[in-house]
Structures are given as C-alpha cells and as structure tokens.
C-alpha cells in the first residue's frame with residue numbers, strides 16, 4: 147500500500163470567510179511525498195478549517211488545493227482520495243470493529259475477498275487483530291483511535307489528514323500513541339498532515355511544522371529551527387517558554403554586540419549581520435539556556451539573582467528568579483540535585499550565542 151500513500155499536497159493561497167469574518171487568510175504551504183507536517187497553533191487560529199478545506203468538507207472562499215498535482219479545490223470529499231481521522235474518532239457505535247473498517251470498502255463495491263484481505267492488512271498494521279468482533283464501547287480510547295486510523299487506511303488514501311487525533315486520550319496513552327503513529331507513518335511512508343495545538347506533539351512527530359496565528363501562517367520550518375530560532379515573538383511565546391527583554395544596541399564589535407536592557411542590565415550577544423548601534427531590539431532567551439551556579443566566576447553575562455519560586459517537575463526544575471536589576475527571569479535546569487530554596491541568592495551565566503534578537507521596529 148506504500149505506493150498509493152506517497153503523494154503530495156499543495157495549498158495555494160487558500161482563504162475562508164464566514165460572512166465578513168476572515169478565519170483563514172492567504173494560507174500557502176506544501177506537504178511533500180512521505181512527509182509528516184503539523185499545523186500547530188492556538189485554539190481558533192484556523193487549523194481545522196484549513197484541514198477541512200483540504201479534505202473537501204469546507205469550501206474555500208479563495209485559493210486552490212492540489213493533491214498530487216491535480217486541482218481538487220471544489221471536488222467532493224470522496225473524490226479526493228484523502229483519509230481523515232477525527233478528534234472524536236467518529237466511529238459508528240452500533241458496528242463492530244470489522245464493520246467500521248470495511249464499511250467504506252463495501253460502499254465502493256469491492257469484492258468480499260478484497261475487503262477481507264484489506265481488513266486483515268489494516269488490522270495487522272494498527273495492532274487490532276483479534277478485536278474484529280468488538281463494538282467501539284468495548285474498546286479503550288487508544289484502541290478506538292486505532293480503529294479510526296485503520297478505517298482511514300483501508301481506503302488506501304493518497305494522503306492522511308488527522309485532526310487532533312490524540313487529544314481525547316490521557317497523557318501517558320497520548321505519548322504511546324504518538325510514537326506508534328509516527329512509527330507507522332514512517333514505515334508506510336504516508337504523506338500526512340496533522341492538526342494539533344500541542345507543541346510537544348508537533349515538535350516530536352513532524353518533519354516540518356506550519357505555525358498558524360489568527361488565520362495566517364506565522365512560520366513554516368523544521369521543529370529544531372522553530373524552537374532554536376523562532377524569529378517572532380508569537381512563535382517564541384507559543385512554542386516553549388521564553389524570557390523577553392526590551393533593549394537597545396549600544397555597542398557592535400566583530401563578533402559581539404552589547405544590548406542595554408535597563409539602567410543596570412546589559413547582555414553581550416553574538417553579533418547578527420543586520421545589527422547596528424541604536425537599534426531597538428527585543429531579546430529572547432530560553433530558560434534552559436541559563437546556567438545556574440553558586441558563586442561568581444568573573445565571566446561574561448554573569449548576573450546575580452534571587453530565587454522567588456521553585457517548581458519541581460522531576461527531570462527538570464523551574465526557578466522564577468529576580469535579577470538584581472529588578473527583572474524577572476525563568477530558569478529551567480536539569481540539575482535537579484541542586485537543593486535551592488526560596489530566597490537563595492544564585493549566580494547565573496548565559497553564553498552570548500544563546501540570545502536571539504528581534505528587531506522591535508520591524509516586528
């Protein structure tokens with residue numbers, strides 16, 4: 147079945163308006179053969195509407211949808227050869243697992259031998275062999291989600307579209323299913339577009355992530371690029387935690403620049419080409435890039451801070467600290483053996499390469 151699934155999607159300037167309200171605005175991206183792409187964004191940003199326009203459940207107000215080069219913008223859903231897995235599974239409650247999986251094949255008039263053989267194949271792929279006779283209510287959430295996936299795969303779709311397929315599962319099962327889904331997707335080389343508002347899911351499963359905000363695309367990049375170099379305040383804030391400081395560039399040298407972020411707070415940052423003295427910038431700093439130490443070592447970007455809050459997560463600890471200059475700072479550390487308490491005075495150090503700058507006048 148691999149051959150039929152290695153297809154591509156091209157979404158070209160797609161828009162959706164309800165009355166005067168624009169909910170998706172000039173959205174363009176592609177999903178290449180065999181690629182796993184996530185649409186990630188906060189609630190209401192237009193992810194589901196975009197996915198449904200690709201599936202054919204919602205008609206676009208503008209733009210085009212191409213599947214494997216063919217314009218399917220106005221084609222009905224059953225003519226697009228696209229598999230869809232919904233958040234709530236949408237299984238038929240009165241049908242057994244086997245009936246749920248084979249229903250679409252029967253509608254398409256396949257022979258009973260072909261139906262049984264395809265059912266056996268997808269039951270095997272999704273680990274449901276032996277569950278054929280059960281009704282959906284006799285299955286766990288994870289098993290129901292697998293039936294929904296098996297039902298979509300049974301029709302040999304060109305592409306798989308999934309809308310928050312794991313969000314109804316508890317955290318432990320979500321993580322297991324995330325891995326299973328990803329392994330299956332890689333093994334079958336399925337071209338997949340996956341809607342989620344869960345950044346961990348998007349970062350861990352995707353080849354590329356499309357971040358949406360207010361109906362528009364905020365960024366398209368590989369997970370690591372999105373996290374390491376978010377390029378906008380929205381992306382930095384939505385994906386992971388970030389410390390923000392407003393400042394002005396006061397010095398530019400060969401490989402360094404100095405940003406003044408308050409009367410007594412200065413950071414030496416790795417120089418970017420576009421930077422010049424006097425520029426207003428927003429400085430971004432990921433909390434886990436901050437090194438915590440107990441004593442000063444007279445190093446660059448070394449500051450003293452006072453711990454105001456401690457959150458213990460097991461593998462990591464998050465400190466909320468106040469810098470001597472008055473700014474608050476989030477710090478995350480894997481060094482959970484450090485036994486700090488509230489009001490402890492600590493020293494922190496940040497390597498210049500860990501700062502990211504946004505140009506405030508351009509933002």
Ligand SMILES: Nc1ncnc2c1ncn2[C@@H]1O[C@H](COP(=O)(O)OP(=O)(O)OP(=O)(O)O)[C@@H](O)[C@H]1O
Pocket residue numbers: 164169187188189190191192193194195196343
């Ligand atoms: N049929 C409709 N009529 C009017 N407005 C709609 C309709 N469907 C969706 N919307 C609006 O379009 C916007 C985008 O909705 P959409 O479901 O695409 O967002 P989403 O990013 O998938 O959100 P969530 O993560 O909450 O599902 C929302 O403001 C929603 O209220």
